[in-house]
Amino acid sequence: MWRRYLMWFAHEHLDFRHAEMQSIISLFNIPVKFIEQPSIRKPYWIVELPSEDYVKKIASRSVLVKNCIELWSTAKTESQLHANLKNSLKNSTGTWVTGENGQGDASDTHLCPKELIEACCSPKNSFKIEVETFCKHYTLKEKVQKIESFEYLPLEGPVKLNKPDITLAYLEFYGDDPNNVPEQPYDLFFGKWIVDGQRDLIQYHSLKKRHFIGNTSMDAQLSLLMANQAQVKTGDIVLDPFVGSGSLLVSAAHFGAYVWGSDIDFMMLHGRTRPSRVGQKMRAKEESVRGNMRQYKTESSYLDVLVSDFSLPLWKQGFKFDAIITDPPYGVREPTEKIGIERDNYKLSEQHLVNHIPAKVEYGLQQLYGDLLNFAATHLEVGRRLVCWYPLVREEYQEDQLPSHPCLSLVANSEQVLSKLTARRLLTYEKVRDDGTGQTLETNGGSHNFREKYFAMGEMTRRERKERKSEEMAAYALYKMAAKRDVT
Amino acid sequence: MKLITHNMLTSKCLKGVMTGYPLAINATDIKVTEVDFNPEFITRVIPKLDWEVLWAAANSIGHGEGLPKTLEPKYEENEDLLKKLHRVLLEVEVEEGNLTCPESGRQFPISKGIPNMLLTEAEVQ
Ligand SMILES: C[S@@+](CC[C@H](N)C(=O)[O-])C[C@H]1O[C@@H](n2cnc3c(N)ncnc32)[C@H](O)[C@@H]1O
Numbered sequence: 001m002w003r004r005y006l007m008w009f010a011h012e013h014l015d016f017r018h019a020e021m022q023s024i025i026s027l028f029n030i031p032v033k034f035i036e037q038p039s040i041r042k043p044y045w046i047v048e049l050p051s052e053d054y055v056k057k058i059a060s061r062s063v064l065v066k067n068c069i070e071l072w073s074t075a076k077t078e079s080q081l082h083a084n085l086k087n088s089l090k091n092s093t094g095t096w097v098t099g100e101n102g103q104g105d106a107s108d109t110h111l112c113p114k115e116l117i118e119a120c121c122s123p124k125n126s127f128k129i130e131v132e133t134f135c136k137h138y139t140l141k142e143k144v145q146k147i148e149s150f151e152y153l154p155l156e157g158p159v160k161l162n163k164p165d166i167t168l169a170y171l172e173f174y175g176d177d178p179n180n181v182p183e184q185p186y187d188l189f190f191g192k193w194i195v196d197g198q199r200d201l202i203q204y205h206s207l208k209k210r211h212f213i214g215n216t217s218m219d220a221q222l223s224l225l226m227a228n229q230a231q232v233k234t235g236d237i238v239l240d241p242f243v244g245s246g247s248l249l250v251s252a253a254h255f256g257a258y259v260w261g262s263d264i265d266f267m268m269l270h271g272r273t274r275p276s277r278v279g280q281k282m283r284a285k286e287e288s289v290r291g292n293m294r295q296y297k298t299e300s301s302y303l304d305v306l307v308s309d310f311s312l313p314l315w316k317q318g319f320k321f322d323a324i325i326t327d328p329p330y331g332v333r334e335p336t337e338k339i340g341i342e343r344d345n346y347k348l349s350e351q352h353l354v355n356h357i358p359a360k361v362e363y364g365l366q367q368l369y370g371d372l373l374n375f376a377a378t379h380l381e382v383g384r385r386l387v388c389w390y391p392l393v394r395e396e397y398q399e400d401q402l403p404s405h406p407c408l409s410l411v412a413n414s415e416q417v418l419s420k421l422t423a424r425r426l427l428t429y430e431k432v433r434d435d436g437t438g439q440t441l442e443t444n445g446g447s448h449n450f451r452e453k454y455f456a457m458g459e460m461t462r463r464e465r466k467e468r469k470s471e472e473m474a475a476y477a478l479y480k481m482a483a484k485r486d487v488t
Numbered sequence: 489m490k491l492i493t494h495n496m497l498t499s500k501c502l503k504g505v506m507t508g509y510p511l512a513i514n515a516t517d518i519k520v521t522e523v524d525f526n527p528e529f530i531t532r533v534i535p536k537l538d539w540e541v542l543w544a545a546a547n548s549i550g551h552g553e554g555l556p557k558t559l560e561p562k563y564e565e566n567e568d569l570l571k572k573l574h575r576v577l578l579e580v581e582v583e584e585g586n587l588t589c590p591e592s593g594r595q596f597p598i599s600k601g602i603p604n605m606l607l608t609e610a611e612v613q
Contacts, residue, residue: 312501
């Protein structure tokens, strides 16, 4: 029997939700039936899956899924939810009985097979009921009242708040507009908690506790998302060619990959740049990409890091990676550079050579992304992925201007807004075929010129900047409110 | 630098160098660190290796003992071989030394285990 699940998401990185889920679903080859068309304005999906194993697989990877509930009943009003649950107890058809497949008009019926409830009722099963409300806050007392309204459920086991055998979940959705919260919820759900997603990993991998960070270290949540976009799995070989402090390798290694990194910055890879943490005077001895992996006990999948300029070839012909995950320099917080010098007849004396740190010339973004896509087209296994960030001035964005390559297909494209005017997009490309022709195919490095535009915008007056800042803070406060959720 | 890295690395970055492979290793400091043994990974990596290059590299730094000169079929069933390979590929590391381009003789230093493949401004002119 296929089972019906409610997947409850964190209200964060909304534009990444679909992409992350699709990546995980296709990674594990999971057949999913959508019972309701997913909408970004709702923090949940309702799906059917062939068995509980599948929902556990999804939850084992997703950082955006908060938890997965075996859905017993749903309704648009409280009284209907209770009516549905009571009728579910009598539903011996062995399948879901719902309004949508009965008569043509969608009535508010949703009854699970009674076996699902009965399986939880034995006196041997301790249980508790949790209440979660989206976009509305309730006091503990109010929540207890809500819990008591489920008294009629024939649960015979003892109530146990800490690690019960069974956790039941009651969820109320009050829409996604914190300025316009209705009196009564729009949707109500009841079911059995099955599994949590990987939200805890975000804390575990938090940059606040990371040994070695740089000015542009990627935060834990986005790093994990990137590893999911890349469909990293145990035993994969992964490369980050702009590795910096190695955040992306840390998350790839968490999912079992063996990792290589390279970066042009000798001082960075040797942990000798100025410390990035406020208040820290000197870098500690173990500060390195490897040190980070040691911290998370994945040092066994550290291969190496190399000091190298990505604009020049490094790897042997025919060698292929399972994934390339990277955050190239955007030229704002750190320069986009490659080795070179613009003067003619430049020559270095012999003794100078040994510890010489070469001068760098600008590495244009278009050229950089062109090189990156070309590199992926030659050095990725077919069917595997390149995942990279791409910075943009928002109003200039046109999808057909993104970097492209005939061997790579853009399978996901999610926006993270950085300010009112700027954003970066996480681009996921899948290698669809090998460049068998032996000749370099034409690559398009994209034609948004972020750096120039970014600095042109830097021309704005102080007043404008101040205004924008307060606008952003207001937006952030709203967003925080919307994300507020309470679990008793 | 581990030998698995050496097996994939070239000096093609240099102007006029065609393959830049394999790089010769000159090691002044070698360390051996323990790494979890993962036979599936080693089995997956074998087809990506240039075996002769691995064999020569391991011997050139004194860690080739027990490594067969040619790879026999059904290697995935040979646990001894996989263990030996595991050691040579992942546990032996060149801490200090350098890599030499086979075509131009250009040397790339390895310090604290990290190879430096950067060129000078003059070399990229
Ligand atoms: C946005 S940062 C990556 C940060 C990294 N994800 C982390 O977690 O620390 C970009 C990196 O690219 C490096 N870089 C810039 N130009 C490069 C080039 N031509 N070749 C290789 N690396 C380069 C910079 O030194 C910097 O460390």
